[in-house]
Amino acid sequence: MQRRRLGSLDVGAIGLGCLTLTAAYGTPPPDADAIATIHRAAEIGVDMLDTSDAYATGENELLIGRAIAGRRHRYVIASKFGNLRKPDGTPAANGRPDYVRQACEASLRRLNTDVIDLYYIHRVDPTVPIEDTVGAMAELKRAGKIRFLGISEAAPATISRAHAAHPMTAVQIEYSLWTRQVEAEVLPLCRALGIGFVGYSPLGRGFLAGAVKVEPGAGDMRRGMPRFSRDNLARNLEVLTEFTRIAAAEGCTTAQLALAWVLSRQPPVVPIPSSSRRPRLEENAAAASLAVSPQTLAAADRLFAADNVAGPRYAEIAARAVGI
Numbered sequence: 001m002q003r004r005r006l007g008s009l010d011v012g013a014i015g016l017g018c019l020t021l022t023a024a025y026g027t028p029p030p031d032a033d034a035i036a037t038i039h040r041a042a043e044i045g046v047d048m049l050d051t052s053d054a055y056a057t058g059e060n061e062l063l064i065g066r067a068i069a070g071r072r073h074r075y076v077i078a079s080k081f082g083n084l085r086k087p088d089g090t091p092a093a094n095g096r097p098d099y100v101r102q103a104c105e106a107s108l109r110r111l112n113t114d115v116i117d118l119y120y121i122h123r124v125d126p127t128v129p130i131e132d133t134v135g136a137m138a139e140l141k142r143a144g145k146i147r148f149l150g151i152s153e154a155a156p157a158t159i160s161r162a163h164a165a166h167p168m169t170a171v172q173i174e175y176s177l178w179t180r181q182v183e184a185e186v187l188p189l190c191r192a193l194g195i196g197f198v199g200y201s202p203l204g205r206g207f208l209a210g211a212v213k214v215e216p217g218a219g220d221m222r223r224g225m226p227r228f229s230r231d232n233l234a235r236n237l238e239v240l241t242e243f244t245r246i247a248a249a250e251g252c253t254t255a256q257l258a259l260a261w262v263l264s265r266q267p268p269v270v271p272i273p274s275s276s277r278r279p280r281l282e283e284n285a286a287a288a289s290l291a292v293s294p295q296t297l298a299a300a301d302r303l304f305a306a307d308n309v310a311g312p313r314y315a316e317i318a319a320r321a322v323g324i
């Protein structure tokens with residue numbers, strides 16, 4: 001696996017998003033399979049594990065803690081804090097310094113480690129100056145509890161202020177063929193400030209890998225996301241048919257072409273596809289060594305131009321919690 005830099009942090013060019021190793025998009029795999037996937041990831045150079053205290057309300061970090069026991073040194077552990085839900089289920093954030101300290105201690109315990117390599121603000125708390133949240137993270141760094149700082153789903157002005165308070169190693173925002181908002185301002189800003197960029201949901205939450213053919217059911221986080229509603233999904237699936245043809249002509253899978261496209265972007269991006277299944281992890285990792293032709297990348301790029309994608313990435317209520 002080729003390596004990439006996030007600031008001064010060295011990671012495999014493709015990381016493992018761990019969201020689907022516990023309940024997120026339907027039924028998760030048995031624990032033993034999830035742990036075997038994490039072990040296989042290190043063997044093939046996919047060494048960055050991306051989690052959050054929000055995933056399955058801490059169960060995801062606990063699973064990783066069990067998986068890395070005795071092999072902590074083989075992984076770069078990235079986790080996040082501050083992405084909460086109100087009792088009615090609507091999004092909330094907490095960036096208060098006392099909360100940041102508590103959240104970090106709780107994540108360290110669940111992850112069964114002394115230090116989190118990359119610790120992100122998962123959602124920006126609009127009621128707390130970003131400098132205060134980052135100040136608490138800088139204290140955690142001085143105390144040796146985290147190694148590098150990151151920020152997720154923040155607006156360009158917030159990223160700049162956070163970076164001025166303490167250097168940010170990575171910005172993490174959704175980025176894939178069908179979600180490209182970061183190209184206008186965030187990617188140029190990351191390049192200018194020397195901040196690494198981690199692209200989440202690089203497979204379009206499974207869609208670009210051909211894993212979503214019907215409207216997701218109850219218990220699947222994608223239910224309620226506009227692109228997966230029945231009518232929009234039907235239109236998006238028409239585009240996927242052409243994408244499948246383009247990938248087949250290149251001799252790769254659609255998941256691989258979607259990842260090769262992300263890997264081809266500038267400044268360099270580290271995608272973190274989730275997969276709870278070992279064969280898919282291997283298929284995705286292989287995308288880093290494909291030499292996809294520029295013509296194929298350009299055809300995929302044109303195919304998913306914004307006008308061809310039906311529906312925004314988030315429903316309105318969730319959209320209000322990002323880009324702050």
Ligand SMILES: NC(=O)c1ccc[n+]([C@@H]2O[C@H](COP(=O)([O-])OP(=O)(O)OC[C@H]3O[C@@H](n4cnc5c(N)ncnc54)[C@H](OP(=O)(O)O)[C@@H]3O)[C@@H](O)[C@H]2O)c1
Nearest residue numbers: 017018019020200201202203204205206209255273274276
């Ligand atoms: N910062 C944030 O706010 C934020 C938000 C969302 C996600 N994330 C991070 O980004 C990571 C990835 O995002 P994501 O899980 O939303 O979406 P994704 O990586 O775009 O897609 C994951 C989905 O694709 C399926 N899949 C993976 N490889 C496949 C393949 N080769 N063939 C067919 N299906 C395949 C997975 O199913 P199986 O698991 O069943 O294989 C899963 O349902 C997450 O794990 C998380 O770490 C961050």
